[in-house]
Amino acid sequence: MTLLMGAFSMGIILSFLALGVYISFRIFNFPDITADGSFAAGGAVAATLIAAGISPLIATVAGILVGMLAGAITGIIHTKFKINGLLSGILVMTAFYSINLHVMGKSNIPLISCATLTTYAEKAASVLFMGRETVEIFGRECYTGDIGVLAAGLLFAALAAILLYWYFRTNLGSAMRATGDNPQMILALGVNTGNMIIIGLAISNGLIGLSGALLAQYQGFADVQMGIGMVVWGLASVIIGEALTGQNSGLGFTITGAIMGSVLFRLLVALALRWGLNPNDLKLITAAFVFIALISPELIKKIKKRNTFPSMSRT
Amino acid sequence: MLELINIYKTFNACSLSEVKSLVNFSLKINKGDFVTVIGTNGSGKSTLQNIISGTISPDSGSILIDNANVTNWREDKRASLIGRVFQNPFTGTAPGMTIAENLALAALRGKIRGLRWALRKKLVAQMKEKLSTLKMGIEDRLDAPVGTLSGGQRQAITLLMASWLEPKIFLLDEHTAALDPKSAEKIINLTKEIVESRKLTTLMVTHSMQQAANLGNRLIMMHRGRLVRDIQGEERNRLKTDDLLNMFEELRLLEQLDESAAEMLQENYI
Numbered sequence: 385m386t387l388l389m390g391a392f393s394m395g396i397i398l399s400f401l402a403l404g405v406y407i408s409f410r411i412f413n414f415p416d417i418t419a420d421g422s423f424a425a426g427g428a429v430a431a432t433l434i435a436a437g438i439s440p441l442i443a444t445v446a447g448i449l450v451g452m453l454a455g456a457i458t459g460i461i462h463t464k465f466k467i468n469g470l471l472s473g474i475l476v477m478t479a480f481y482s483i484n485l486h487v488m489g490k491s492n493i494p495l496i497s498c499a500t501l502t503t504y505a506e507k508a509a510s511v512l513f514m515g516r517e518t519v520e521i522f523g524r525e526c527y528t529g530d531i532g533v534l535a536a537g538l539l540f541a542a543l544a545a546i547l548l549y550w551y552f553r554t555n556l557g558s559a560m561r562a563t564g565d566n567p568q569m570i571l572a573l574g575v576n577t578g579n580m581i582i583i584g585l586a587i588s589n590g591l592i593g594l595s596g597a598l599l600a601q602y603q604g605f606a607d608v609q610m611g612i613g614m615v616v617w618g619l620a621s622v623i624i625g626e627a628l629t630g631q632n633s634g635l636g637f638t639i640t641g642a643i644m645g646s647v648l649f650r651l652l653v654a655l656a657l658r659w660g661l662n663p664n665d666l667k668l669i670t671a672a673f674v675f676i677a678l679i680s681p682e683l684i685k686k687i688k689k690r691n692t693f694p695s696m697s698r699t
Numbered sequence: 700m701l702e703l704i705n706i707y708k709t710f711n712a713c714s715l716s717e718v719k720s721l722v723n724f725s726l727k728i729n730k731g732d733f734v735t736v737i738g739t740n741g742s743g744k745s746t747l748q749n750i751i752s753g754t755i756s757p758d759s760g761s762i763l764i765d766n767a768n769v770t771n772w773r774e775d776k777r778a779s780l781i782g783r784v785f786q787n788p789f790t791g792t793a794p795g796m797t798i799a800e801n802l803a804l805a806a807l808r809g810k811i812r813g814l815r816w817a818l819r820k821k822l823v824a825q826m827k828e829k830l831s832t833l834k835m836g837i838e839d840r841l842d843a844p845v846g847t848l849s850g851g852q853r854q855a856i857t858l859l860m861a862s863w864l865e866p867k868i869f870l871l872d873e874h875t876a877a878l879d880p881k882s883a884e885k886i887i888n889l890t891k892e893i894v895e896s897r898k899l900t901t902l903m904v905t906h907s908m909q910q911a912a913n914l915g916n917r918l919i920m921m922h923r924g925r926l927v928r929d930i931q932g933e934e935r936n937r938l939k940t941d942d943l944l945n946m947f948e949e950l951r952l953l954e955q956l957d958e959s960a961a962e963m964l965q966e967n968y969i
Binding site (some may be wrong): 551553554555556557558559561562565566568569570571572573574575576577632 | 752773774775776778779781783785789790791792793794795796800801803804805807808809810812813814815816817818844860
């Protein structure tokens with residue numbers, strides 16, 4: 385049960401990453417791999433501030449802001465200096481590796497015995513459960529602390545999902561979606577597509593920075609390498625989410641799908657690790673999964689074609 | 700209303716593939732004019748539209764709209780003055796967004812977009828009303844993604860979108876060329892209705908001689924980046940499709956003359 389709760393909480397925390405990746409990859413059609421840098425930057429900034437005794441709430445907000453900054457820089461490099469989108473992301477991601485090291489001063493900051501959002505949630509839960517350490521759920525013992533963290537995470541994720549849904553249905557948000565859907569059209573309707581991309585990447589990477597900041601607090605440390613492979617991780621979550629809700633379903637469904645995809649993916653990974661998957665193989669398997677998910681629609685089409693032709697010749 | 704002064708535009712300058720798209724091109728269009736533009740392939744018709752809309756900037760010359768010099772305005776800024784319909788029915792609408800969302804985007808053409816809910820009730824009611832005048836049955840499908848519509852339906856929506864806020868200049872770039880004859884006729888009738896009822900200043904590029912002869916109060920013909928014919932007033936009213944075909948025939952003969960002269964020169968000197 386603890387394992388399940390842990391995987392669930394982790395999935396919720398990483399769902400902010402999935403939402404960020406969803407915005408850049410799906411809404412803007414922009415292969416933004418700044419995420420690897422902004423995720424670690426969010427964690428690094430939040431952990432450094434918390435270790436320095438600053439309120440974890442402020443530290444988390446700082447993590448969001450640094451993520452937004454990274455995204456905005458990628459957007460500016462891409463739109464104002466006309467550098468390929470993928471390369472813009474690589475440049476910022478690489479630069480942020482050094483920046484994160486400078487911010488942290490060392491490659492790893494532990495947060496043991498620091499007050500974090502996680503400890504806040506655990507305390508709140510213990511107050512709500514009147515000081516009990518464990519409760520029974522479905523006949524199994526659960527730590528109230530774990531429940532608190534999970535509930536807080538769910539609350540935050542729901543809030544983020546509602547905010548995003550609302551935002552993307554406003555006039556400004558619609559213009560952003562149109563920028564990804566048909567840039568030529570929205571340009572002819574008087575929208576500066578460059579600015580849309582800059583703001584959009586800032587929002588996307590702000591969410592990713594938040595995810596990094598929360599993860600650092602949840603696992604109790606920030607590491608300069610915590611961002612490696614996070615884009616692919618987020619993309620895997622988004623793809624699973626789309627499989628759950630359908631790729632062309634409405635905005636609300638796809639946003640929820642990204643969150644559910646993140647949780648489901650983390651649960652699958654937890655199970656795989658439990659069954660003896662070597663943790664070192666995790667990134668390889670994630671990448672392979674995304675690869676297969678990306679090519680399978682085409683493959684299925686081909687197989688269907690091959691199957692329909694013989695039957696046609698027979699008739 | 701719209702004034703183009705000595706516009707030059709050359710693509711791939713100083714290379715083998717150099718194309719002089721517009722050569723010392725000047726044109727003045729008055730308010731309320733409905734101008735049809737015809738011309739041979741590569742005569743610079745599309746370049747002309749792209750220069751007016753700001754998609755490409757001229758090498759030299761200036762563009763005035765409503766006496767304001769817009770030559771250095773970016774495309775998105777100029778969009779506040781211009782409504783545009785493209786040749787490709789897929790260019791004018793966002794396929795992944797709903798019909799209502801597309802129209803809502805157009806209802807703010809060139810305006811500041813803030814954090815207000817895009818699909819306000821009043822606006823949606825307006826949409827239904829305007830869509831029902833199309834008689835295509837799409838007023839009940841406001842929440843369907845535009846990508847599910849046919850080319851003709853999408854082009855009709857693009858026309859509504861481009862004219863939702865009254866544009867100073869209405870640019871139509873062969874907007875029926877990619878449609879089947881029946882849809883094309885529908886779109887042309889709709890175009891006529893919109894332009895005439897609201898007296899829009901319109902520049903319509905077309906390759907259909909029938910459209911060129913039947914629509915508008917002025918016709919210009921382009922060839923190799925120059926304006927070769929400008930027919931208006933009484934002469935325009937008397938213009939028939941056959942006259943236009945004759946004009947093209949003349950151009951073709953001239954062209955052949957040029958080519959045979961070039962061949963002769965080549966044979967004699969190379």
